[in-house]
Amino acid sequence: MAKHRIYTTSVASVYPHYVSKAEKKGRTKTEVDEIIRWLTGYSQEELEAKLEKQTDFETFFTEATQLNPSRSLIKGVVCGVRVEDVEEPTMREIRYLDKLIDELAKGKSLEKILRKS
Template identity: 70%
Template sequence: MPNAVWLRFYKMPFAKVYPAYIAKAERKGRTKAEIDEIIRWLTGYSQSQLEAEIAAGTDVETFYTKAPALNPARSLITGTICGDRVQDIEEPLRRECRYLDKLIDELAKGKAMEKILRAG
């Protein structure tokens, strides 16, 4: 069962989290376009669908549960983010959130997009 902090996070509009991802990337010389590419790769949303979900104020939980096609290669995302070993998180929604956190972290650390997107 998720704790109270995570329960509040899941109900937060994705549109409130999204600017923080962009700001983190831009501080490190990366772009909003790269953030969008990562989100599209992870969730299967098209760019127009992503923009529509953000504009609609869709909460984080719904954003992930209604994702068109969660990428099966996301299981290749491993490592630690905020003290959590991503691959060991049992609660599915929290794991999905941490997958995106990990990918954004890799982008901010300068990793190449093909490695972030687990291509080859």
């Protein structure tokens, strides 16, 4: 079975959409970056390097050696799919990221988005 095309899509090509979605709702690029860093364990410099290199989603998550253990607390539906039910690991990570960006755009506090309370 062929891989979903999102796997070979560069994170950098989708990243501006994450930022735009957040900014339309009064949130910031800094908050988007914080969410991505929380999820993946990348430093800001590593995140920027991945974006600059046009790293695809599959590699982006495969190379994220410090995936946040609290990400399993992310629940809910994004794009009509319940994220906790996604079985394929890379797709689940992508859906986690989508869900976190959705929560940011919906006005949730960063503390709640990052599962700190």
